[in-house]
Amino acid sequence: MTYIENRRLQELRRYAILDTEPEETFDRITRLTRELLNAPIALITLADENRLWFKSKQGVQLDEASKDGSFCAHALKNGQPFVVEDTTLDDRFKDKEIVRGEYNIRFYAGVPLTTPSGYHLGVLCIMDHKPRKLTCEQLASLYDMGRMVIDEIELRSLAAYDCLTGLQQRQGFWLKARQELERSKRYDSDLSLLLFDVDGFKGINASYGHAAGDRVLQQLADICRCQIRAFDTAARIGGEQFTILLPQTEITDAYKIAERIRTTIANTPTHYCDNDIFITTSFGVASINTSNVYSVTELLRVADKCLYQAKSKGRNRTVSVAA
Template sequence: MPAEGQKREPERLAALDRYDILDTPCEEAFDRITRLTRRIFDVPMSTITLIDGHRQWFKSRTGVAACETPRGPALCDVAIRETRALIVPDTNEDPRFLANPFVVGAPHIRFYAGAPLITPEGHGIGTLCAMDTKPRSFLDDQVETLTDLARIVMSELELRMLAMTDGLTGTLSRRAFREEFARAFALAQRHRHDLSCIMVDLDHFKSVNDRHGHAVGDLVLAAATAACREELRKSDAFGRMGGEEFAVLLPYTSLASALRVAEKLRAAIAHVRIPTPGGALQVTASFGVAALDGATADMDGLLENADAALYAAKHEGRNRCREWRTVAIAHQGTRRRVLKAGLISFNGGRSSLDCTVRSLSDESASLRIVDTAGVPETFKLLIEADGLSRKCQIVAKADRRLDVAFV
């Protein structure tokens, strides 16, 4: 990355974080734009791409199988540093991309057009791109059209910040849930009353979509959330945090009571039956439960605790409830939510992996990477923006997440 880009990277990531868009569910408003892009330019692939510290993640994609890929070789990572659309008529004729793994391998990009998604402050947080497997030209008026569509994406992102309800499930949007959580957390701290949080993740949901199609997957989400809503109080907040991940906020509820609620929700989901041509479909869910205590300084700390308990439930076999204190991370401390670019360094500095630091304290951190396979139990974490270099010990690992303690 050029020196000027390195200097602005923390500000760019902060701008991306304000939209709270990463790892959110598909939304028709964005899918409509990638479909239009594909039809208007007659290309087989189009994505709305967002770039965090270690990956390109697709908010919407058509003609592309992966939902995310590493940031390093991403053509979109070059495009976000441009002030106008990046047009590459033939990647085999451009020395920057001649040996690119996405050019020589799947999805075999030969033509690329990416219009940067630029925030009002001037930060490039991602792209709207059109791609083809064969070279092609791109006229000036086509560049203008792609740029206009990218501006529509940014308008949708701004509108999404105001959205309160998830259209499919009727639960609170992630932003609305966080706003409700912030108010409840402040009240609980001020008046010293109980507050608990439950993280919910439907088990093996990807296989449901793969085997039965997204229409059935949507029915599963709607039915599972409806079953949960029947078991919750009107005072409880219920929000969709990701594709099949949800959160429940329980005011005036102790950890023991929250565990009982989680068990009721687990049983309710397990009783759901979705009719399909091949017979009734049954699903299960895993639950992580955490309660406010003296060591939790903010709502993100409470969410992180519940999330860690959720990962433990999944690791232990799914379809179960786990509480935070049974999976407590040594030297956890109070972590603050961040979005920072990091580097995992090992083998004496000869090997490294990009990561995104999602929460951080003086004693520990939570990291997201593309793949945890091959990461050693101890390594050095570098955060260039903070001038941080710390030796780490992995204390929890699941999917694309690492929880580490500094040693």
């Protein structure tokens, strides 16, 4: 996998949109695209590592398809609007099942869904059962509809982030966790979760004021960002409660990560108004492969039980489950 492809996949996962439920906002765009361009099929396609997953679909019943050699894969590679006026005359596609089989696709047009960072998450495309051409105005309309998709994805992402710490909020984290849980089941890979909070946080607010408490939480978030990988997900899910999702991480490694973060937090004071504020945190660690976990709710429940044990044993420690 190339560096750029790896970064693209990280960007896609950051938006936490893969394998989510249908949403009327996106369905409205594909309906309008189909009507505007008089096409029987319109799709919002997101490109995972090996598959194309349809966030919204009009005119087909499939939820996903293979990425290898597909129309959308070519659109992503080119990074420009991609049109095939007659698939039966194009050596790249004329023998594909989607052309020769029941879908009988004879025309394709797609525009990449490009983020402000320049990464192509997927494609907004239309398909037809007969060869056709698009005018410059029609192609411009398809491009405009693609920008609407990216705008919606961006708005959805912004709403999921906590304005104080910059970490994801509960709703955004929940979507991301469901996505990663499905990915772990699909590929039979590990998935661990850290749940932690600040010990005695009310005392900090009482002693130094709420502004100092806010600064403590901001610094804690900064430490988390520095200690985790690009494809891990940190979130603030309560006042002083945080969680970190660790894909492809077994329980023993997750425990080590929790201990590293806990120790760093304990040894790094927050400087506020000539005061050095020291805090400690308590961690609970859970994993889907050690806890018989089959849902995000259950994963959080197991981690919360471990966190409670960490508190009851004296705080400023990590407890993991290894059932």
